[in-house]
Amino acid sequence: METLFHSVILDKDRCVGCINCIKRCPTGAIRVRDGKANIISERCIDCAECIRICPHKAKQSRYDSLDILKKFDYTVALPPPSLYAQFNNITDKSILIEGLKAVGFDDVYEVATAAEYISAATRVFMNSTGAEFPVISNACPAVVRLIALRYPGLIPNLLPMLTPVELAGKLAKKLAVEKTGLPPERIGCIFISPCPAKVTANHSPIGLEHRVVDGSVAVKEIYPALLREMSAIGSVSGEVSALAVPPGRVGIGWGESGGESAALFSTEKYLAADGIENVIGVLEDIESKRYRGLEFVELNACPGGCVGGVLQVENPYIAKAKLNRLAKRLPENRVRLDAEVTAVVNVERTVSYDPAMELGGNAQENYERYIQLQEILAGLPGIDCGSCGAPTCEAFAEDIVKGKAIRENCVVIMREKMEQMLDAFYNHSVEKGGCDKNDNC
Amino acid sequence: MAGGAIRFHYDVSGSEFSLAGTASADVKAQLKKMGVPSDAIRRAAIALYEGEINLVIHAGGGAIDVDMAPGVINMAITDEGPGIPDIDLAMSEGYSSASDEVRNLGFGAGMGLPNMKKYTDSFDIQSQVGKGTSITMSVRY
Numbered sequence: 073m074e075t076l077f078h079s080v081i082l083d084k085d086r087c088v089g090c091i092n093c094i095k096r097c098p099t100g101a102i103r104v105r106d107g108k109a110n111i112i113s114e115r116c117i118d119c120a121e122c123i124r125i126c127p128h129k130a131k132q133s134r135y136d137s138l139d140i141l142k143k144f145d146y147t148v149a150l151p152p153p154s155l156y157a158q159f160n161n162i163t164d165k166s167i168l169i170e171g172l173k174a175v176g177f178d179d180v181y182e183v184a185t186a187a188e189y190i191s192a193a194t195r196v197f198m199n200s201t202g203a204e205f206p207v208i209s210n211a212c213p214a215v216v217r218l219i220a221l222r223y224p225g226l227i228p229n230l231l232p233m234l235t236p237v238e239l240a241g242k243l244a245k246k247l248a249v250e251k252t253g254l255p256p257e258r259i260g261c262i263f264i265s266p267c268p269a270k271v272t273a274n275h276s277p278i279g280l281e282h283r284v285v286d287g288s289v290a291v292k293e294i295y296p297a298l299l300r301e302m303s304a305i306g307s308v309s310g311e312v313s314a315l316a317v318p319p320g321r322v323g324i325g326w327g328e329s330g331g332e333s334a335a336l337f338s339t340e341k342y343l344a345a346d347g348i349e350n351v352i353g354v355l356e357d358i359e360s361k362r363y364r365g366l367e368f369v370e371l372n373a374c375p376g377g378c379v380g381g382v383l384q385v386e387n388p389y390i391a392k393a394k395l396n397r398l399a400k401r402l403p404e405n406r407v408r409l410d411a412e413v414t415a416v417v418n419v420e421r422t423v424s425y426d427p428a429m430e431l432g433g434n435a436q437e438n439y440e441r442y443i444q445l446q447e448i449l450a451g452l453p454g455i456d457c458g459s460c461g462a463p464t465c466e467a468f469a470e471d472i473v474k475g476k477a478i479r480e481n482c483v484v485i486m487r488e489k490m491e492q493m494l495d496a497f498y499n500h501s502v503e504k505g506g507c508d509k510n511d512n513c
Numbered sequence: 514m515a516g517g518a519i520r521f522h523y524d525v526s527g528s529e530f531s532l533a534g535t536a537s538a539d540v541k542a543q544l545k546k547m548g549v550p551s552d553a554i555r556r557a558a559i560a561l562y563e564g565e566i567n568l569v570i571h572a573g574g575g576a577i578d579v580d581m582a583p584g585v586i587n588m589a590i591t592d593e594g595p596g597i598p599d600i601d602l603a604m605s606e607g608y609s610s611a612s613d614e615v616r617n618l619g620f621g622a623g624m625g626l627p628n629m630k631k632y633t634d635s636f637d638i639q640s641q642v643g644k645g646t647s648i649t650m651s652v653r654y
């Protein structure tokens with residue numbers, strides 16, 4: 073089987089096999105085997121729920137170190153709007169842009185600017201005949217992966233565009249080539265990531281042929297250096313030079329849940345849900361057509377939206393307040409969607425159904441295994457204790473059907489077996505004049 | 514599980530509104546596990562959900578029976594509620610006898626029965642006033 077790239081990984085040395093994480097995973101992708109919580113790669117959506125819950129910091133995220141800057145002759149930082157909310161009293165973004173340059177980047181392209189372009193393009197798309205209502209945002213890669221795995225019927229509803237990060241990567245590369253005259257491969261466009269899902273998506277974009285962002289560093293890792301540089305700079309006067317037009321309120325708003333849908337202006341028929349449980353609830357309902365007249369759905373796997381990513385440093389709710397304070401001072405919208413950007417935004421994106429949740433390899437096998445699963449399940453205790461290493465008795469039955477576990481991994485079944493064996497043993501010894509199991513001789 | 518068919522039975526309570534939709538959600542989850550194509554799942558889920566809601570709102574509860582064999586999902590929704598006096602009228606798009614109270618909850622758009630028919634491959638409804646209603650429908654794939 074093809075091994076997928078995932079940023080979420082297990083640090084085996086730290087894992088104590090406590091099973092806290094297995095029940096929290098929305099795709100049932102974790103099994104404790106030999107005392108360690110392994111991730112089933114095909115099912116992981118990099119949502120980071122396991123990172124949030126693990127009391128031992130054994131679930132972690134990979135990302136690029138700042139050393140990646142050395143690989144290129146010219147580098148462009150792609151800061152997401154949620155990054156502005158990690159700092160106190162940031163009423164002027166110029167200082168952050170200068171800070172990024174001081175940390176080692178040659179240039180900056182704000183992802184919020186790209187987001188603002190996408191809001192404009194989405195408004196156009198919503199009025200076109202091609203839109204499948206409700207249109208579902210594709211900005212959160214964990215959500216897109218979840219849809220590909222569990223809600224394939226909703227794939228046609230996904231917004232058929234680049235995401236803000238991808239668009240920023242593409243536009244920044246083009247502008248940097250023009251500015252420096254360097255070949256594209258010598259220019260590194262590096263995202264400052266709030267979450268593992270975006271690290272993964274930049275490495276292996278969903279439904280795109282080539283990657284467009286050259287690397288992803290974590291907010292929490294760049295934060296100390298950035299803060300130091302920003303403090304040293306103190307204040308900046310006037311507009312600073314950056315590759316992109318600075319964003320307005322619309323672009324900044326994307327940093328939190330509700331920002332993308334609020335930017336649609338024209339429709340009140342939208343919904344924004346955040347937190348993976350809520351996202352699943354909404355997807356289930358849309359799949360069964362429970363909301364009539366809904367036109368746009370914004371979904372973020374992290375609580376509060378990108379401000380709630382596990383690679384951030386600030387509390388998501390405080391971050392929201394800070395983001396709103398910054399946005400208030402800005403004009404609503406600063407970009408103008410031209411033909412050139414439109415052509416870049418609207419890509420051929422082929423998200424396809426991922427059968428990793430299926431029981432077998434084809435319809436017949438699925439069906440037969442399903443029947444087997446029901447029979448096995450009927451013989452299990454049904455208490456979902458997790459001691460077998462699977463999140464539920466049903467998931468355990470599935471593992472048995474797939475040949476990845478045996479019934480005796482169930483501690484309840486094992487105990488019954490032991491008791492039977494003990495009874496048989498003592499009955500035998502009492503017959504021979506020995507003691508029974510209560511020491512009656 | 515005789516004869517290779519898989520059967521599910523759900524008793525739907527007429528008094529707990531918060532539970533409305535759980536039977537259809539469970540059937541949907543089972544169909545997914547079985548690897549049934551998503552379009553068929555979606556159609557069955559829509560039809561069952563509407564039927565389940567009608568049990569709760571109009572019939573004071575009832576039962577849902579689903580059996581699944583490769584290629585077909587058969588669904589039966591039965592109740593011993595008030596019955597439907599004029600089936601043709603009930604089947605017409607937009608007709609609802611729901612109270613304003615229920616409509617305010619977002620139900621009672623009068624599209625339930627028409628959608629059950631529209632999204633399934635076969636649909637049959639029998640009803641007798643004072644006795645109850647019985648709907649059988651199937652989705653093929």
Ligand SMILES: Nc1ncnc2c1ncn2[C@@H]1O[C@H](COP(=O)(O)OP(=O)(O)O)[C@@H](O)[C@H]1O
Pocket residue numbers: 563567568570571572592594595596597603604608609610611620621622623624625626627646
């Ligand atoms: N199980 C049932 N028992 C009694 N009456 C029903 C039942 N199902 C539907 N009806 C009647 O048929 C009408 C139309 O049903 P439906 O199309 O689902 O619309 P709605 O539920 O929105 O009213 C209902 O308003 C109700 O009067």
Ligand code: SF4
Pocket residue numbers: 082086087088089090091092093094104108109125126127128129130131
């Ligand atoms: S929560 Fe999961 S990863 Fe963390 S120690 Fe427990 S079993 Fe291991």
Ligand code: SF4
Pocket residue numbers: 080096097098099100101102111115116117118119120121122123
């Ligand atoms: S990142 Fe999410 S999907 Fe992946 S193993 Fe952790 S909880 Fe499961």
Ligand SMILES: [Mg+2]
Pocket residue numbers: 563566567621623624625626
């Ligand atoms: Mg109805």
